[in-house]
Amino acid sequence: MKALNELTLFAETAKQGSFSKVANQMDMTPAAVSASIKRLEEQVGFPLFVRTTRRLSLTGEGELFLTKVNCALATLNEGVEEIANARGALTGNIYVSAPSDFGRNLLLDWINEFTDLHENVTVRLELSDQLVDMYSKPIDVAIRYGELPDSNMVAIPLCPQNVRVLCASPDYIRHHSPVLHPNDLNQHNCISFMVAGSVHNHWPLSYDSQQVVIETKGAISANDGDVVRRLGLKGRGIVNKSLIDASQDIIEGKLRKVLPDWQGESVPLYMVCADKRQLRPIIREFQKFLKEKCQSQFDKVSHILNN
Known part of the structure; x- marks a missing residue:
């Protein structure tokens, strides 16, 4: 297991670019991390890092070696998970990226329930309304809305x-004029969501054969979906939310x-990963669990809206 630990330290050091950051994460000293990397370099017979007083970067050989190490570690981790799952105990780590509103107000409780069911599972949750680069960041799966611009990724419906x-x-609603037609939105404060500095204030709506796109105006816009939701809850205006995000507020x-x-x-919700090889047993079980939760929540809010 010593060799495996050194390979893990090497991969983590390449990702962090710092002995001290890895040491802090692994509860080690920077000197111990450095010594481990040095032993590995002696074993493989070539330098893995270029060390300066300010930077730590991979050598050409180190970059090639890293790709092989990452593949090997992924295979080994998958093997450990499969053996544990065969014994009836789900185990492993899941790194999840999710939108802020969905993450805070629905997903967090579901993750708590999932980890209560599976005591040997750990989940690391990163909340962001920006699209995370799954090729460069250590993210197993991302929760995303809408169709994917990158067809190389694997998208599983939630x-x-x-x-x-x-x-x-x-x-x-009580203190403002009624909205009977989409054009009436022009008389209301509409709170819009922003992405990369662009305000999403063109709201498509349809009814039977009628289709319109209303350019809305409002006093406030925000690049955080949960902030938009909170402004709506405070009575600051009309919001255009994903139904699954607004579901609990509508139910209550x-x-x-x-x-x-x-x-x-339409804004279908997906679980996305960069490669189908990432769909380890623990990820598939997590996806199945979340899909059931989403369906139950959607059914509840649909019942409220249709009655």
Whole structure:
């Protein structure tokens, strides 16, 4: 196992670019990490890193070796997981990236439940409404909305029927003029979501054969989906939310659908990974668990909206 530990330290050092960062993460001293890397270099017979006072970077040989080491570690970890799963105990680590609103208000509770069911599973959750580069970051799976621009990735549906809905707090609806047609949105404060500095204030809506895109205006926009949600809950205006994100607030009566006869754009929810080889048993079980949770939540909110 000593050789395996040294390979793991090497891969982590290549990712962090620092002995001290790896030492802190692994509860070791920087000197111990450095000594481990030096032993590995002596075993393979070539330098793995170029060391300067300011930087630690891979040599050409180190870069080639890293690709092989990452593949080997992934295979070994998968083997350990499969053996543990065959014994009836799910085990392993899952690195998850998810949107802020979905992550904070639904996914976090579901992850707590999943790890309670499987005591040997650990989950690391990164919340961001920006698209995470899954090729460069240590992310196993990402939760994403909409169709993928990168067809090389693997996308597994979690909630394919998810759509956007216009909603507002009961207090906002009570104190402002009714919205009977999409054009009435021009008279209301509409809170928009931003991505990469671009404000998503063009809201597509459809009803029977009618299709419109309304350019909305509002006093506030934000690049965090949970902030947009909170502004809606505070009665600051109308929001255009993913139904699965707004589901619990609608179920609890904190938000109400605006223009109930009009349909928002489709935003299917997927679990995404960069390569099908990442679909280890633990990932497949996690996906199955989340899909069941999403379906149950979607059914609950659909029942409220349709009655």
